[in-house]
Amino acid sequence: MNKNVIRSITVIAVLFCLLWLIGLGSAVGEYYAGKPAKVPETNTVSKKVENKKGLTIVALGDSLTRGTGDETGKGYVGMLLDEIKEKSKRPAQLTNLGINGQTSNQLRKQVQQTEVGRQIQKADIVLVTIGGNDLFRGGQGLTDFKTKEIAAIEKKYLDNLKFTFEQIRKNNREANVFFIGLYNPFIDLDQGKEMSKVVRHWNYDSAEVSAAFPKIIFVPTFDLFELKVSDYLYADKFHPNTKGYRLIAERVASLLTW
Amino acid sequence: MNKLIQNEMMKLIAKKRLIVIALIIGVLVMLFTYAQYKQVQTQREKLGTSDWRTILQQQIVDTTNRLSSSRMQDEWKKQLQISLKQQQYYLDHDINPAEPGAPTFMRVFLESSIDLFIPLMVMVIASDLVSSEHSLGSIKLLLTRPVKRWKVLLSKYITLCLAISLIIAISGILSYLISGAVFGFKGWGAPILTGFNVTESGLNTSAVKLMSMWRFLLMDFGLVWFVAIVVGSLSFMLSVLIRSTAAGMGVMLAALISGAILTNMVSSWESAKYLFMVNLRLTDYMKGTAPPIEGMNLSFSIIVLFVWWAAALFVSFFVFTKKDVY
């Protein structure tokens, strides 16, 4: 052990000690005195579109997009992805932006986000499920579906839907957009018949909105769940179960072209 | 004084404690690096992309979904909301919160080791500095020199500060080198946001600033150093008060671990914020996460730590100069 070794270690330690002191000083100074320099907002949708390998799928919407009720956790989006991968033999990338309980109003806000817009821009396929939470409102829809209020809700919803589609088209002219229609989970209940009527009407109007845009395809699911609805529903009697999601996924898959 | 510090440095180096600490840090950093590497890999596999924006967007959506669960504790919910807003802010401003590379790894490593790991390493040296002289008996030789006692203690304290500086430097250098070998050495200039303000109503982004990674890191290092000095001084005091190194370490260890546990559950016990161990996570203020107890902020924590530090030093010097040595 050399004297010089000790001395140089001491010197190094002193230097580091000073460096950390400077760090501490600047941390405290910055935390209080530092003026907030403007952070550049970048609302322009990203400049470069990266080289894509394979298909890019973006899924937007509510718990159906999320896959709530599916024990495997995939939902129709995940199942569809598997199928696309298998059939096209190409890698596919999925961005699932579904949020549980999302309403059309929230989706309207979501699609305005810069990054969401960028994601849509990259997409080859866009999947959308929305409206269920507007109409059923977690079961509340069961009691007041006859009132006039529902008309106001639907009007608002259609407006949001239109805006959402416009936003998608603004970002991406090419992608196929599949908009999944509503089914009636309450069909077996006492007021099932009347409820079905409301849902059919809702779906019809939604299909009308979709038709106004190029390459936005309305995918009906009402008929899938019309018979034996309880076989295809999860324990909450609202979301589809694995079998139910499979039905939806198969229907969308049959529409895909490549 | 200079000579006394040289003496203490000589003993410190001869004891090879620093080498042991460097080894421990090295092994730990390797483990972390591997874990991080694995995590990045699985994430890439799962999402099929390495685009940070996509990953961040996914994280935001995932967090949103978790927030919609009704079974979540309010505390946790609030924390998540804050981090959600922050993530969204990063995304909106097109800044990667975790720029890949060694500097980001260093930052994360520092942030996660500030309240337990680094203090532990410091404790290894500090708790033994005075009490080892007692247990060895050499204190009798040390204090029968024509040197005032406070000078002897001061030389030891300065040596402790130097050793702490070295430990912080070692952990910085090792984490940079080891993680750099895996993630690349670049990223010093990457932008990072600071100045998020956590208030009762949530996250306030009005004072957010853009900063280069190297500056942010320097500040992080400064804060970690300060925490290490405070913890070191407290262990030092125990080392003066308690003759047995093991007992001193035990007390300090209990305090540190209780701090780590308390931070997670003291939100309703307000006066706990005056304990030093819940104030150790200084880097969190830079990052902008919710403090364990409402009303805590950087200056509050620094003042609390400073008071503890001053008290520890006062007690150390008072006792050391006055006490009879048997």
Added chain:
Amino acid sequence: MEKKITLAVKNLKKVIGKKEIIKGLTFDLREGEVFGFLGPNGAGKTTTIRMLVGLIKPTSGSIHICGYNLDEHFQEAMMSLGCIVENPELYPYLSGYNNLLHFARMLDGISGERIKEVTELVGLTERIHDKVKTYSLGMRQRLGIAQALLGRPKVLILDEPTNGLDPAGIREMREFIRFLAEDEGLSVLVSSHLLSEIQLLCDRVAIISKGTIIRTDTVQQLLANRERVVWRISPFEKGKQVLSSLTPMEEKEDGTILTEFDEEKIPEWNKQLVEAGVSVIEMNRKMPVLEDLFLELTGGDSIE
């Protein structure tokens, strides 16, 4: 010629809690003398020595080393003092040289030359660069003395210097201490609980018991009249009669008789016995032991 006083202790007291451990000690050390500090374990020797070297603060009283008050002028006073308290506990993970360097740095103006000098003085030159943990106890003791001598002290305080040494080591140490006092003119204070050691080593002795000095005197003075003669005689009763008429005596349980030792009178007593028809089987001079001395000095109070 009165020699210079190097260490002056006046009315030294130490109270711990409510108990008075040291009850007012007063003594002086002179240049070139070896002063013994004699007492059983627990008498207060170690506490006193720790007060002398500044490890323990006295409750009252004063200590002057070469004229400097230890309490007020700690640095100046300690400059003239070298000490080993109990065993010399040096840093085992440093080499002997680095240990000396360590302590030399704590003194002013000690050169590498001086380190070499003391190393030679204690005869450790060959092993000085080895780690202290490889040293034998005797070598450690010598290194301890080397560090005590580094600052050319006027006063050397050694607490139980021969503790744990083998007979050869003890002898070596004794000679070395005498050399330091006689040739180098140091005042050496040695504490011990062994009378034989003190007797061979010291010029003057202070006997301490329960925190007070019972007696301070030269060794010759102290030991005078302390030696005894053990008699084994036959027939016992008759012999006892004869002896008791001549001198105060003590009958022991093992069938011997103890009288005081008086070189001039012993042949006379012996003659008387023989003349009275008592045969002397054994006549033994018994060296004084600490225990007896204490029993006598403290009036039969047992040693704590």
